[in-house]
Amino acid sequence: MNLLIDLGNTALKWATSDEPESPHTLVHGGSHHFSEKLLQALQGQSFEHVYGCSVASRDLTLSVSRLVESLGVKITWLKAQQRYQGEFVLRNSYKTPTQLGSDRWHAAIGAVSFLPQQPLLVVHVGTATTVDCVFPEDGEMVFAGGRIAPGVVLMRDSLVTGTATLPKADGEYADFPTDTMTGIVTGIVDSQLGLIERGMRVMQQHHFEPTLVLAGGAVARFAPYLMKEFPDSIVKHNLVLRGLALRSKGAVL
Template structure:
């Protein structure tokens, strides 16, 4: 069995794969990383675990310690110049976030063609993967909820808005929600232009805010439940991982 763990800024997601299919999965707040111990009894001892961690050293150390109690064989995915059919054109490949690298690996395995890989969580990342499997670069911007929170925190009279998306908003709540969504959608659709003419090109969307973005996106897209976990599984099966 292979256990994949995606430790993000806000949430830790995990799933267990028996070699044929996903068997079990869970999610919890990153701040409650110690609660991962509650799930350890559901996994065999000496399990193989592959981890993607962008939540900092303390979280990574906690995960390592918890897995060690079960004798797990643990490896942490790090970005590299090439892995699993994906080649990086990042100026310093090792500086790419492990979550972005895992998502690109998962996208290559899922589609095998040109795609825009969007991870919509605390931050939104928008990464270009061409038909030859070359990661050509990407964007990082505040996620939808972080944008709303920034307006509420840094302005005197704007609230944490719970409005609705409108093409032409006519109240403050809708104006904030629509503006934050338009910023996300605009970044995604502008980046997609460079691969729009490639056969079968589409946007692969993952993350907690992905469904909200998908409702208003005007490019070909596909929602992916756990693209980062899919990438970790692909990496775990690769030679030398």
């Protein structure tokens, strides 16, 4: 059995390769102070190998590597590939494939495993919001590329730090906002929806009708708004861990 680690900008998730959809989570916010909790959680367990995906800082990634190796287990940080080949094939259209974020690549693998041979718009709402286009071509799946923008919290915090008087908004969406906090929340939600709508429109212009697959830490807050616009959307948590699990099970790494 292998251990899988998804190290993001604000949280770390880990699960076994047998149960990638039942993870444990530690919020770190960029700090190393969570290491002791992770060590306590992993001690006494036996793993053949550890496979990880990281978009966190180099220092934080090294810290996790040292912690895992202190348990006598090797860790391999997997990057995006030019081509994934397992139960299906997924081609990476990036000019330099390894420049694609490892989390986006493994999320795409995870999404395709749920919905093979279907055009997909894979949306991850977290520290950043990513909208990735995946579609079938010549019997294979293609990661065609995607859009990246600040996530919900980054958008909100940028208004707080970049202006003198705007508050740190926390409110509800409104069709016609009549106060500043509601206006900020509505503007942020509409910005996120607009990014997704544009990704959907581009796919349709290329004659695809994609299924929208939604994941990420901000899903619980954002999904109700998205479902109004795209009622056929599917929420799938832990796509990155699912992708890591597939790569760890005999696929070409």
